[in-house]
Amino acid sequence: MGDSGRDIFKSTTLADKILFFVLVLCAASAVFLVPESIGKRDTVTVSFEGRPLYVLSLKKDAVVTVTGALGRTVVEVKDGAVRIVESECYDRRCVRAGWVRKGSIICLPNHIFVTVGEGGSEEVDAVTG
């Protein structure tokens, strides 16, 4: 090998280095950001006390009934949104939350969590009351 590796690096240009680092930075951050923003958003997880009972797709309309601590909760998925239709709990706050496209609906009395995206129950440290 006639010329050393150092000569090779010397003959690269500033534009080379900028291009390289910008691309690596963009791609590396996208590796982490893209799955968060698109990959998991489609799923609806219905769980009782942290245990997933149903994993539904936001794109497919569906109605499921689950049994919680106090009674039944009816969850409906329609047109990319999810709501709790009715729940056998005492305050019906979950029903009044209406249609949700992201985030969660929580029926605290009935211990039912409806989360758009994954890992919904992991975002909660503890349930009291």
Add this chain to the structure above:
Amino acid sequence: MPLRDSCRVALLAAFALVLHGLESLLPSPVPWMRLGLANIITLIALCLYGFRTALMVTLIRVVVGSLFTGTFPGPGFILGTGGGAASVLSMAAAHFAMPRLFSPVGLSIIGAFFHNLVQLLLAFLLIIQRLEPILLIAPTVFLLGTFTGMINGLVSLHVIGRIRAGQVAPDGKQIAG
């Protein structure tokens, strides 16, 4: 085309095919992950002999290479051709529109980027037809492509430097040192 140029194209295409074939023997964790070693030859052809030679070498490589690996008229062939053409065109555009702004290393990274961009687009249009898997895989593809592009560029730079310095003739014969 003069005989000298034809011989040069044939020789470079043969080099590219050898690298292409060797690469297909290497184990890869996922089938779409490739080093793109043949791009080294495209880059050398572009920098030393111009756009036409580089384009012909690449087209010969994708067609004959796909005959070797048995992907000829299928989607793999279309992806390979699209990627190869995108790579040559983008590298040539950068090389001739902004001479000396990028060294072969920068050109190689640009080529890898457009190669991947076009392949992802073609994969979306022809095979997968769903946006989410493409978007999910794209950042990883671009990240790896930037690294492999850089490595291929460094190899090209080394070879181009030696050919220009007259240490090695383009036909591979060692002249001196």
